Amino acid sequence: MQDECDKPNETGHSDNIINHKFHPSPDIMIRKCGEHGYFRGEECPQCGERGKFMLDDEHEMRLGRFVSGVLRHFPDDVGLDMDAQGWIELDAFCEAMKKRYKWAGKTRLVSLVESDPKQRYEIDDSFIRARYGHSIDVDLDYPLYDSDVLYYGVSQEEVDMLLENGIKPYRQTYIHLSNTSQRARQAASVHTDNPVILEIDAASAAKDGYEFLCANDEIVLSKEVLPEYIEVADE
Numbered sequence: 001m002q003d004e005c006d007k008p009n010e011t012g013h014s015d016n017i018i019n020h021k022f023h024p025s026p027d028i029m030i031r032k033c034g035e036h037g038y039f040r041g042e043e044c045p046q047c048g049e050r051g052k053f054m055l056d057d058e059h060e061m062r063l064g065r066f067v068s069g070v071l072r073h074f075p076d077d078v079g080l081d082m083d084a085q086g087w088i089e090l091d092a093f094c095e096a097m098k099k100r101y102k103w104a105g106k107t108r109l110v111s112l113v114e115s116d117p118k119q120r121y122e123i124d125d126s127f128i129r130a131r132y133g134h135s136i137d138v139d140l141d142y143p144l145y146d147s148d149v150l151y152y153g154v155s156q157e158e159v160d161m162l163l164e165n166g167i168k169p170y171r172q173t174y175i176h177l178s179n180t181s182q183r184a185r186q187a188a189s190v191h192t193d194n195p196v197i198l199e200i201d202a203a204s205a206a207k208d209g210y211e212f213l214c215a216n217d218e219i220v221l222s223k224e225v226l227p228e229y230i231e232v233a234d235e
Contacts, residue, residue: 030055030111038115054111063104063112066097071121071130086129086138093128119216132215134173145212145220148203150177151233152225153188153195159232162198167225174213174221181233183218199233200225 031051033044043050055063070093075082078096082088094106113121113128121130152175154162169175178184181197188195202212205225213221 029053029057030060030115032111038111040115040117055108059103059108060112063097063101063108066100066104067109067112067121068130068133070096071128072133073135075136082129082136082138084139085141086134087124087127088129090123090126090128119218132174132176132219132221135171136173138173140174140213140215140221142213142215142221144206145179145202145214147179148201150179150200150202150212150220151181151184152177152198152200152230153184153186153192154198155188155192156194156196159196159198163227163230163232166227166230167198169223174223175225176215177212177220177222177225179218179220197233198230201229201231205229 029042030038030040031042031044032038032054033047033049033051035049036044036046038054039045039051070078070080071086071088075088078099080088080092080096090106094109097104097109109128110123113123119131120133121128152162152167167175176187177200178187181199184197185195188197202220206212210222210224210226210229215221
C-alpha cells in the first residue's frame with residue numbers, strides 16, 4: 001500500500017517531492033526511523049539512520065500553528081467539539097485539518113505530535129488534545145505532582161508583585177510551572193534576559209488543597225499559587 005506521505009496531492013505530484021524544496025533548518029525537519037519512530041533532524045538520534053522524510057520546516061510550522069490554535073484556543077471556529085478534558089475526536093480533527101491543508105493527513109499529524117520535543121500534544125487511541133497552553137476552559141485530568149518543590153521563572157521587574165500577590169494565569173487557563181530550576185530558567189529566558197527563579201513550596205500548597213498537575217516530563221500546571229508558598233530561589 002502506498003504510504004500517505006507519498007500519495008499524489010491535488011497537483012498530481014507527491015508531497016514527498018514537493019516538500020523537499022523546503023528545509024533550510026534540519027533541526028525542525030521531521031523524519032521517521034523504522035526502528036525508533038519519528039524524530040526531528042537529519043538522522044535518528046538513537047541509531048543514526050536517516051529515516052523517511054515526513055515534513056519540512058515550513059510545513060511543520062504551518063501545521064503546528066493550526067494544531068495549536070484549534071486544540072488550545074478555537075475548536076469552535078473550525079466546527080469541532082471538545083470535551084471537558086480538552087479531547088477532540090481524531091478523525092474529525094483530521095477532516096477539519098485537510099479542509100485547510102490538503103497535504104496534511106493523519107500520518108503527518110502523528111509525526112508532528114510524536115516528534116515534538118516540548119510534548120505539547122497527545123494522541124490517545126481515537127482522540128487528540130493539547131497537554132497545556134489552553135486559553136479556553138478545560139478541566140485537565142493529569143496525575144498529581146508529588147514532589148515538594150516547583151519553580152517559576154520571571155523578569156526582575158515582576159518579582160515583588162508576584163511575591164505580594166501570588167501567581168495567576170495570564171491569557172491561559174493554567175499557570176505553567178517547572179519541576180527544575182533549569183527548566184524554569186530556560187522557559188523564562190524566552191521573555192527576559194536575566195530571569196529570577198521563584199521557588200514554590202508545592203508540598204505545603206498541596207497539603208492545603210491546591211492541585212498541581214503533571215502535563216509532561218517538565219511542565220506542571222496549576223490554577224493559582226498564593227504568595228505564602230513563594231520565595232526567591234537560592235541559586
